[in-house]
Amino acid sequence: MQDPNVKIALPPVVSRLLGALRRAGFSAYVVGGCVRDSLLGRTPGDWDICTSARPEQIRRVFAGYRQILTGEKHGTIAVIVGGVPYEITTYRVDGAYHDGRHPDSVRFVPDVRQDLARRDFTVNAMAYAPGEGLVDAFGGRADLRAGIIRCVGNPRERFEEDALRVLRAVRFAAQLDFALDCATGEAAVAARDTVMQVSAERVFTELDKLLAGLAVGRVLSAHGGILSGAIPEIAPCMGCT
DSSP, X not given: OEETTOOOOOOHHHHHHXXXXXXXXXXXXXXXXXXXXXXTTOOXXXXXXXXXXXXXXXXXXXXXSEEEOTTGGGTEEEEEEXXXXXXXXXXXXXXXXXXXXXXXXXXXXXOHHHHHTTSSXXXXXXXXXXXXXXXXXXXXXXXXXXXXXXXXXXXXXXXXXXXXXXHXXXXXXXXXXXXXXXXXXXXXXXXXXXXXXXXXXXXXXXXXXXHTSTTHHHHHHHHGGGGGGTOGGGGGGTTOO
């Protein structure tokens, strides 16, 4: 679904980056958390861009800027503007996830909707471009209005691909004061032990954000059992007043 009536105020530098890609003949959108936060009336912490341009084409378009190329294999070039990195990623679909965290391979695709389909939750699977409006293929805007965290597609498959998403589901619920969709919550419980595959640093980052969340008390009361995959000591505490 595309809604041309949606308007998001973009920082001038982000508009400049999108404009450079479009003038070079490529489609480009801001995507993910910055779109979610903008629709919620919040100020995004960062702005990510996705585009039909391949990594080597992104490099050429922004040849006059310093670039970080560590993510190039997976389609991401970070362009440095005013000392701030802006990640620009080619539309892609992911291959198999044999380590439960990273795709073994990626395949670049021409359509933004294919790229949105690989993302974790519907509220993070929206894209926006001036003049085109909001691209929302999975009902993310409706879930924002309803206050729901829901996986894109099959939740068991999303959690099998990346175990960190189990914690991210609870973290977003706490941060945004949202509820977990029933199927998403059930799949997170089933997959909670896979979180042990994730590095301690990534687990700490998610727990740190979760515990600072607006609705952490309510969310932990309802879904604390999900966290026992990361912190086994939680399990004996469940049911205590």
